[in-house]
Amino acid sequence: MEVTISTKTECDSPVLAQCFGWHLGRAQDILWAVGFSLLTGLLAQWEFRLPYSPVPLTGQTFAVLLSGALLGSRRGFQSQMLYLAQGAAGLPVFAGGAGSMAHLLGPSGGYLWSFPLAAAVIGWLVERGASRRIVPLAGSLFLADALILLGGVTWLSLFFHVPIGHAVHLGFFPFLAGDVAKIVFIGLSLPQLIKVAGKQHK
Numbered sequence: 001m002e003v004t005i006s007t008k009t010e011c012d013s014p015v016l017a018q019c020f021g022w023h024l025g026r027a028q029d030i031l032w033a034v035g036f037s038l039l040t041g042l043l044a045q046w047e048f049r050l051p052y053s054p055v056p057l058t059g060q061t062f063a064v065l066l067s068g069a070l071l072g073s074r075r076g077f078q079s080q081m082l083y084l085a086q087g088a089a090g091l092p093v094f095a096g097g098a099g100s101m102a103h104l105l106g107p108s109g110g111y112l113w114s115f116p117l118a119a120a121v122i123g124w125l126v127e128r129g130a131s132r133r134i135v136p137l138a139g140s141l142f143l144a145d146a147l148i149l150l151g152g153v154t155w156l157s158l159f160f161h162v163p164i165g166h167a168v169h170l171g172f173f174p175f176l177a178g179d180v181a182k183i184v185f186i187g188l189s190l191p192q193l194i195k196v197a198g199k200q201h202k
Helices: 027-045 061-071 075-089 109-127 134-159 163-170 174-198
Strands: none
Touching: 027 061, 027 075, 027 109, 061 075, 061 109, 061 134, 061 174, 109 134, 134 163, 134 174, 163 174
16 A cells, blocks of 8 residues: 655645545545445434434434535545445444334335445536535535435435325425535535635645
């Protein structure tokens, strides 16, 4: 494993994870992926069960969007794939401490399978400069979040035979307010963090 210690970083990068001085090659990628997979699992334990929906409100999507926004497309995708692998292996990383392949095939499956794609999409857009300004970043976050919601609604409709209108009622509208709050927080804070990181390394 090649380890390089440098006092200069890619602080002009729109990907915040690049603005750190320790370059550990593949080991650094692994550390980022593991860290954000664990963060996703931790936020999954913050859940609120809705009496009219089989899908709980959790903090998972915040971690998913954050992983892509901070790590870029490849690392963000890897972190969420690792998260799904941990859950499929039986680790209690899904909502309510669940962990099994069966959970990935349950009512929440469509959302979970969409996590890696959503992280990759927001990461790809961030790599092209979306993180530097609030409006492009907010649009990118909304797109990635919409992919998660679309995946969840489609899954409910196709695999649980829920009429599409009812699936939207169960799996889309209940999550809008919370997702908007997450998007606003990341959208307002990340461009400022990018600026701060750039100034500190000039």
